[in-house]
Amino acid sequence: MGAQAAGPLVLGVDSSTQSTKTLVVDAETGVVVARGQAPHTVGGGPGKESDPRQWWEALGEALAQCGDAARQVSAVSVAGQQHGLVTLDAAGEPVRPALLWNDVRAAGHSERLIAERGGARAWADRVGSVPGPAFTVAKWAWLRETEPAAAAATAAVRLPHDYLTGRLTGEAVTDRGDASGTGWWASATGAYDTEILAHVGLPPEALPRVAQPGEAAGTVHAGELPLPRGALVAAGTGDNMAAALGLGLRPGQPVLSLGTSGTVYAVSTHRPADPTGTVAGFADARGDWLPLACTLNCTLAVDRVAALLGRDREAVEAGGEVVVLPFLDGERTPNLPGASGLVHGLRHDTTAGQLLQAAYDGAVFALLRALEQVLDADAAAGAPLLLIGGGAKGRAWRETVRRLSGRPVVVPAAQELVALGAAAQAAGLLLGEDPAAVARRWGTARGTEYEARPRDDAALDRLTTTLTDADTLLRH
Numbered sequence: 102m103g104a105q106a107a108g109p110l111v112l113g114v115d116s117s118t119q120s121t122k123t124l125v126v127d128a129e130t131g132v133v134v135a136r137g138q139a140p141h142t143v144g145g146g147p148g149k150e151s152d153p154r155q156w157w158e159a160l161g162e163a164l165a166q167c168g169d170a171a172r173q174v175s176a177v178s179v180a181g182q183q184h185g186l187v188t189l190d191a192a193g194e195p196v197r198p199a200l201l202w203n204d205v206r207a208a209g210h211s212e213r214l215i216a217e218r219g220g221a222r223a224w225a226d227r228v229g230s231v232p233g234p235a236f237t238v239a240k241w242a243w244l245r246e247t248e249p250a251a252a253a254a255t256a257a258v259r260l261p262h263d264y265l266t267g268r269l270t271g272e273a274v275t276d277r278g279d280a281s282g283t284g285w286w287a288s289a290t291g292a293y294d295t296e297i298l299a300h301v302g303l304p305p306e307a308l309p310r311v312a313q314p315g316e317a318a319g320t321v322h323a324g325e326l327p328l329p330r331g332a333l334v335a336a337g338t339g340d341n342m343a344a345a346l347g348l349g350l351r352p353g354q355p356v357l358s359l360g361t362s363g364t365v366y367a368v369s370t371h372r373p374a375d376p377t378g379t380v381a382g383f384a385d386a387r388g389d390w391l392p393l394a395c396t397l398n399c400t401l402a403v404d405r406v407a408a409l410l411g412r413d414r415e416a417v418e419a420g421g422e423v424v425v426l427p428f429l430d431g432e433r434t435p436n437l438p439g440a441s442g443l444v445h446g447l448r449h450d451t452t453a454g455q456l457l458q459a460a461y462d463g464a465v466f467a468l469l470r471a472l473e474q475v476l477d478a479d480a481a482a483g484a485p486l487l488l489i490g491g492g493a494k495g496r497a498w499r500e501t502v503r504r505l506s507g508r509p510v511v512v513p514a515a516q517e518l519v520a521l522g523a524a525a526q527a528a529g530l531l532l533g534e535d536p537a538a539v540a541r542r543w544g545t546a547r548g549t550e551y552e553a554r555p556r557d558d559a560a561l562d563r564l565t566t567t568l569t570d571a572d573t574l575l576r577h
């Protein structure tokens with residue numbers, strides 16, 4: 102396979118919530134020469150937890166599917182689900198399963214932290230984000246109070262992507278993109294915030310070094326994976342930051358990602374600081390910013406409604422006035438961690454297909470409501486929405502986004518944009534290029550463009566009214 106490539110090969114990894122995906126890519130052309138995928142298990146009873154060792158095993162399985170191509174890569178980069186709290190003991194073994202981004206048990210701790218340190222405005226100004234229950238700092242506060250023995254046994258704290266990078270290289274390194282989702286990295290200074298760390302009793306020595314954009318984390322030293330020892334390893338980043346690289350985004354181009362999480366974001370040259378907490382003020386992996394809003398209930402929630410109705414996920418029907426707020430896991434945007442799903446407006450003539458369509462509408466509405474807040478002065482007026490993630494393969498998702506956004510939509514032909522972005526970061530490191538420019542050279546954002554349709558304001562009004570009127574129910 103390597104013999105057919107025009108340039109050196111690089112490996113991009115996406116260790117996301119449901120699976121690990123690996124792409125071996127020709128660094129010159131962006132052609133994918135091999136791919137692999139292996140599933141993860143999410144458990145934890147009322148919470149959401151995964152064993153970090155399973156991510157490492159899944160990486161091995163996905164690489165095995167890449168065959169000989171994996172053994173020929175010159176550079177590697179790992180992107181991963183954001184925010185997860187990985188706690189390691191002095192021997193580098195997980196103290197307990199990782200608490201994932203969509204675990205809402207830290208909701209009370211998040212509220213307390215916000216109040217204890219000056220309120221939402223102060224957090225937004227300093228950290229860039231108001232730390233909701235997704236943020237690592239809230240999860241660490243939860244762990245210290247709920248499982249003090251586990252917190253005491255913790256010698257090192259990692260995020261999912263830097264746990265894997267650490268096992269590959271033996272180095273404790275993260276990047277500004279993923280660090281910006283912890284709540285203890287201040288976007289105002291571009292460094293760990295020692296006052297916040299002291300407040301939550303976490304010694305800075307427990308954290309990885311934050312690499313500069315374009316800096317390497319190290320080289321492959323682990324012998325257990327089918328990768329060449331000595332291959333360069335980039336710093337990696339969070340999955341959304343990696344997708345931004347993978348699309349070669351320029352400031353202001355809006356992206357809507359439909360996966361386990363739903364996200365809307367755009368690269369910006371302005372440091373975000375939203376005191377309402379809707380927009381997370383993330384850093385991107387290059388030196389700019391990535392204002393982003395995230396929902397907890399996206400593809401899995403709608404697939405669950407389809408399964409309950411016994412219907413294929415594409416078997417939607419238009420019409421009717423039923424409203425579904427599919428907040429099966431609690432919700433982050435809007436910030437309703439205790440919410441459950443809600444159906445309103447059910448009638449004798451409501452069909453199962455309309456009920457399923459209403460679940461899509463509810464999931465997409467929550468994202469589009471946040472889009473205007475995400476877009477800032479850099480927003481490219483009239484730019485199409487780039488639609489990515491597993492859901493972008495589905496017609497019902499695409500048509501719902503078109504109908505509720507009223508915007509043109511582009512679905513890139515390239516599918517695994519997180520892994521592709523990691524590959525672009527690896528190629529950028531290897532070739533001394535800007536990774537976003539690498540992705541643009543590869544043409545990753547090219548795809549089918551769907552023209553704008555008139556926006557369905559009646560459906561949006563029904564959803565807005567239901568959300569407002571059901572506020573009390575959704576807070577429990």
Ligand SMILES: Nc1ncnc2c1ncn2[C@@H]1O[C@H](COP(=O)(O)OP(=O)(O)O)[C@@H](O)[C@H]1O
Nearest residue numbers: 117118119120360361400401490491492494495
């Ligand atoms: N052909 C398809 N049509 C619609 N949705 C799909 C299709 N294939 C996969 N999906 C959805 O994609 C989701 C996985 O998306 P992905 O972006 O890979 O998730 P994550 O990266 O969060 O683990 C699944 O939950 C599934 O609902």
Ligand SMILES: O=C(CO)[C@@H](O)[C@H](O)COP(=O)(O)O
Nearest residue numbers: 117118182183202360361362
């Ligand atoms: O928490 C966020 C963003 O802030 C999520 O987007 C996670 O990064 C998980 O991503 P997926 O597994 O859905 O890709």
